[in-house]
Amino acid sequence: MNTRKLVIPALATAIAILSYLVLKDPVETTSTPPANPNTTQPTHSPSSAPNVGSQPNSTSSTTPKSKPQNEPAPKPNEPQPPAPWELKIDQVLQSNVEHSTMALTLLKEIPAMPADGQTATAQHIANLISDNDFEKLFPYLQNTQLAPGFLEILTADSLNRPDKVKLPTLLLAAKTPNHPMSDTAKGFLSVLVGEDHGTNWNLWDQSIKKIIAESAAQDAPNNQ
Numbered sequence: 001m002n003t004r005k006l007v008i009p010a011l012a013t014a015i016a017i018l019s020y021l022v023l024k025d026p027v028e029t030t031s032t033p034p035a036n037p038n039t040t041q042p043t044h045s046p047s048s049a050p051n052v053g054s055q056p057n058s059t060s061s062t063t064p065k066s067k068p069q070n071e072p073a074p075k076p077n078e079p080q081p082p083a084p085w086e087l088k089i090d091q092v093l094q095s096n097v098e099h100s101t102m103a104l105t106l107l108k109e110i111p112a113m114p115a116d117g118q119t120a121t122a123q124h125i126a127n128l129i130s131d132n133d134f135e136k137l138f139p140y141l142q143n144t145q146l147a148p149g150f151l152e153i154l155t156a157d158s159l160n161r162p163d164k165v166k167l168p169t170l171l172l173a174a175k176t177p178n179h180p181m182s183d184t185a186k187g188f189l190s191v192l193v194g195e196d197h198g199t200n201w202n203l204w205d206q207s208i209k210k211i212i213a214e215s216a217a218q219d220a221p222n223n224q
Helices: 003-024 084-093 099-112 115-128 134-141 148-160 163-175 182-193 201-223
Strands: none
Touching: 084 099, 084 115, 099 115, 099 134, 115 148, 134 148, 134 163, 148 163, 163 182, 163 201, 182 201
16 A cells, blocks of 8 residues: 555645634734723922022122212301391380380381281280370271281280270271181170170170270279
8 A cells, every 4th residue: 555645635634624723713812901091190290490589689780879079068057137127126126215106116117018027026016015005006907918917916915905905906806807816806805795796896886885984984993
């Protein structure tokens, strides 16, 4: 028997069986499972740089203050020469006349004086003028073109004088329009007279004359 003829069919049969087995159970290949999307991957935080705060710039240039130049020392204030009205007051006060005469002399200079001169002179007049001459101030006291200080000082000075001087002076100020002491004078009159006549100046005048007459009657025995 020819063995070669027997081997060839056997090999063919073996190859066919192996091919069948391979096709029936193919070799499974493994694959890497996908990563879990819910799994948080660790992140790598870079090393933090040192926190360097803003430091003042030591090299920043500051404009140096210029040194003041050598300036001459200021001269002390030289006294100013006195104003003409001040010279007039000194001249009158140094005169050898009676005090009330001095006051009336200063009074004549009032219209030519500035406001500050009028106010300063009013104080001298108040200190010098007598009760008997006080009525001579009235034309000036109702002149509202003069300095308010002048009118206020002399009107207020009447409060230190007898009723025959005080009450007429207050009435004059109260009834003079735009007088700086108008309302104040009217208030004093209401207290001194004991009643308020408003703007009825005739009634005020009658009440004042009555009080002055009563005062004169009371002073008469003392003068004897």
